[in-house]
Amino acid sequence: MDLAENIFPILEERFAAKRELKDKWGLTVVVSKTYLHPVVEFLKNEAPVKMEMLVDIAGVDFLGYKDYEGPRFAVKYVFKSISQPGARMQLKVFVSEDDLTVPTISDLYGIANWQEREVYDQFGVVFKGHPDLRRILNHVEFVGHPLRKDYPAQKRQWLSTNDFMLPELEKRLETLGYKVIQRSKEVGTNDNEFLEGSIKG
Amino acid sequence: MTNEAEKPNIITSSLDFIVNWGRTNSLWPFPYGTACCAIEFMSTEVGRYDLSRIGSEYVRFTPRQSDVLLVSGTITYKQAPILKRIYEQMAEPRWVIAMGACACSGGFYDCYCTVPGIDHIIPVDVYMGGCPSRPEAFFDAMFDLQKKIKDESFMKQRAERVKEQLEMIKAKTEEAKKEARELAHEKIADFKDFVVEKEQQMAKKAQFWKD
Amino acid sequence: MIVLDPNGEKLNLMPLNVGPSHPATHGCLRFLAAMDGETIVASVEEIGYLHRGFEKMVERGTWQQVVPYTDRLNYCSAIMNNIAYCRAVEQMFGVEIPERTKVLRVIVNELSRINDHFVCVAAAFQDLGGTTPFMYAFNPREEIMCIWEKLTGARLTNSFSRIGGLYRDSYNGFEEDVLNACKSTEKALSDLHACLDRNRIFLDRTVGIGKISKEKAISYGWTGPCLRATGVASDLRKDEPYYDYETYDWEVVVGTQGDCNDRLQVRLAEIEESVKIVRQALKRLAPGPVDIVDPRIRVPAHKMAYQDMEGLIGRFKSVYEGIRVPEGEHYCGSECANGELGFSIFSDGSGHPWRIKVRPPCFTQFAAFHELVEGAQLADSMAVLSGLNIIAGELDR
Numbered sequence: 001m002d003l004a005e006n007i008f009p010i011l012e013e014r015f016a017a018k019r020e021l022k023d024k025w026g027l028t029v030v031v032s033k034t035y036l037h038p039v040v041e042f043l044k045n046e047a048p049v050k051m052e053m054l055v056d057i058a059g060v061d062f063l064g065y066k067d068y069e070g071p072r073f074a075v076k077y078v079f080k081s082i083s084q085p086g087a088r089m090q091l092k093v094f095v096s097e098d099d100l101t102v103p104t105i106s107d108l109y110g111i112a113n114w115q116e117r118e119v120y121d122q123f124g125v126v127f128k129g130h131p132d133l134r135r136i137l138n139h140v141e142f143v144g145h146p147l148r149k150d151y152p153a154q155k156r157q158w159l160s161t162n163d164f165m166l167p168e169l170e171k172r173l174e175t176l177g178y179k180v181i182q183r184s185k186e187v188g189t190n191d192n193e194f195l196e197g198s199i200k201g
Numbered sequence: 202m203t204n205e206a207e208k209p210n211i212i213t214s215s216l217d218f219i220v221n222w223g224r225t226n227s228l229w230p231f232p233y234g235t236a237c238c239a240i241e242f243m244s245t246e247v248g249r250y251d252l253s254r255i256g257s258e259y260v261r262f263t264p265r266q267s268d269v270l271l272v273s274g275t276i277t278y279k280q281a282p283i284l285k286r287i288y289e290q291m292a293e294p295r296w297v298i299a300m301g302a303c304a305c306s307g308g309f310y311d312c313y314c315t316v317p318g319i320d321h322i323i324p325v326d327v328y329m330g331g332c333p334s335r336p337e338a339f340f341d342a343m344f345d346l347q348k349k350i351k352d353e354s355f356m357k358q359r360a361e362r363v364k365e366q367l368e369m370i371k372a373k374t375e376e377a378k379k380e381a382r383e384l385a386h387e388k389i390a391d392f393k394d395f396v397v398e399k400e401q402q403m404a405k406k407a408q409f410w411k412d
Numbered sequence: 413m414i415v416l417d418p419n420g421e422k423l424n425l426m427p428l429n430v431g432p433s434h435p436a437t438h439g440c441l442r443f444l445a446a447m448d449g450e451t452i453v454a455s456v457e458e459i460g461y462l463h464r465g466f467e468k469m470v471e472r473g474t475w476q477q478v479v480p481y482t483d484r485l486n487y488c489s490a491i492m493n494n495i496a497y498c499r500a501v502e503q504m505f506g507v508e509i510p511e512r513t514k515v516l517r518v519i520v521n522e523l524s525r526i527n528d529h530f531v532c533v534a535a536a537f538q539d540l541g542g543t544t545p546f547m548y549a550f551n552p553r554e555e556i557m558c559i560w561e562k563l564t565g566a567r568l569t570n571s572f573s574r575i576g577g578l579y580r581d582s583y584n585g586f587e588e589d590v591l592n593a594c595k596s597t598e599k600a601l602s603d604l605h606a607c608l609d610r611n612r613i614f615l616d617r618t619v620g621i622g623k624i625s626k627e628k629a630i631s632y633g634w635t636g637p638c639l640r641a642t643g644v645a646s647d648l649r650k651d652e653p654y655y656d657y658e659t660y661d662w663e664v665v666v667g668t669q670g671d672c673n674d675r676l677q678v679r680l681a682e683i684e685e686s687v688k689i690v691r692q693a694l695k696r697l698a699p700g701p702v703d704i705v706d707p708r709i710r711v712p713a714h715k716m717a718y719q720d721m722e723g724l725i726g727r728f729k730s731v732y733e734g735i736r737v738p739e740g741e742h743y744c745g746s747e748c749a750n751g752e753l754g755f756s757i758f759s760d761g762s763g764h765p766w767r768i769k770v771r772p773p774c775f776t777q778f779a780a781f782h783e784l785v786e787g788a789q790l791a792d793s794m795a796v797l798s799g800l801n802i803i804a805g806e807l808d809r
Contacts, residue, residue: 058769085651111633137460177418237487312465
């Protein structure tokens, strides 16, 4: 509980943070969306106990939660300290259905890129400023966000083709400083040319 | 002392028998391993269980060189087109074993992302239960498959295929003939018009000369 | 594709697709690499080929029904996942499990860690072209599998742990079996070291390949053996000790370079430490109960259900309705074979989990894959991939 005494008052003072009372076992702090990026930056660089590692980002949908009033979605960030082993804390941001955006923290932590993509894929929460926000676990033709409570668990969606990664590769090349002059020819998986030599072709 | 060459060394047999004998004892699997069952397949391969006892140790990771597609693990919708394509790339004769509950029926993942059984995508010869299947079950499935292969008749299959091809050739020639006939009809019709025109011209000419 | 490189020179790159069905991709990983000759210039990864909907499925069952699903997360060390999940829920209840259960859990935990590391190391050498270590490593593994069969009834997906206890107590002769497994593990270890430590081909292919710095590894959220290989002594068994791990005599294994060789050597050294812990734990194994006696958490024993009305009701309720975990949110991470396996649990106080988010260790390691392989040869990417030990079931859930 020393962590709560150390960090929480500063967060409360500087960022108007509140404690999440539902977490009776650890320290969970609720901050508003606008403060999220500064809070994370503070935790990473300046806090008395520095949180070097982003362990997890979890989305949650509160549709139909008993006696619950408030924004429908929440995003929870789990942090862990390496310099002071054993220190952990969680941040929680509420996201309402009207404004499904959260500022990204992928510029601070490398892993946030994929974690945020996952939350976007499963819940449809859009991370503003994310470099490459697209689906990660579900396929490209998937419609809807499966972990929302109103998505029927057995609603299946077939994929007709294989997904394509060339545009992402070009993007990655451009971040590395390369410039694409001529694109390679795109061959779809159902084209005869691709299946040449197989019995279909 | 009898010479080796003097011994009777000709065995008479049916071609079916000899082909099936060859096929059953050298089934090269393509391990399409996605999940837990693939780990059990690894156990089957090594020391204690030793897959080479039934001539299947030669695991090929390319569909073009393998006979048995061994689907071990859950197939999701994202993976389904890939599995289908790999099956299409395999050369005949080919067989498919669905290893484990997930490949057979989706297992206990009755969810938005898992295919409820690979038989929605490709035909399956042998189903294996278990989550994951034990190595013994795997051997059992291989024996079942061998039995199935022994019952197959290479000659019959070939005869059927020849018949199919003959029919196809017949149908194609029929089509070609029909097309040719239609073309000829058109041409004849054109020719008739041409002849009529010519006759008219000739008549005109004759009229002209008469005058 | 034709590109201009940062110096303004024209390059003709070839996009090359690897996976998802590739012998070295251990299940279903896929990456698309832009190749300049044999060198990888850029790479993008794609996952989700084994996304089985763990998080949607668990919302439909009771709390106990989650346990079999956790088996299939990291199927190389299934028991560890069970224990990690049960520990998270037990923390929410605020109960202490009996002493014998703690020791038993430590033993099976470490045995599964040995199992997992053996699979990783064996598969890595298989991918690099060495078949012999594969056979060496699978012998003790099969022995441990035999123990699992006797103890739990299953070879791979055991579902051994229960919330507030274990599925059953150990059988007669468990200790000898475990000791024998330890012996053969040590023999296999010495065989593996003899095979690999001075093997020129192996060293050429792994030393200095797939290097990552400490800071980057932390930024990518790496945990477990892969992080320790970069030189960070971070192990949850020491940092946030549970099940009295701090009282055993063992060391956190740390690498120096953070390359592919270090990752595999750290794993081999961790097997040694695990054997040490198992030996000590066997000495502490004292007779006693394995389940806590509380019908709200653990199903009462058969004997109680047959003789006692209370026990019958408790059994009926806990099977029919499921246990009711106190309302709240909790994150609990345990040190598993690949790193920190965490469960973010949201409970609304009913018999069904509201949401359980898994924090898979492989996910973070594979997210940094492009950093490791860019600039390396294509053949190196296979060495890197197997050194990371990506388990698809855990990666995609």
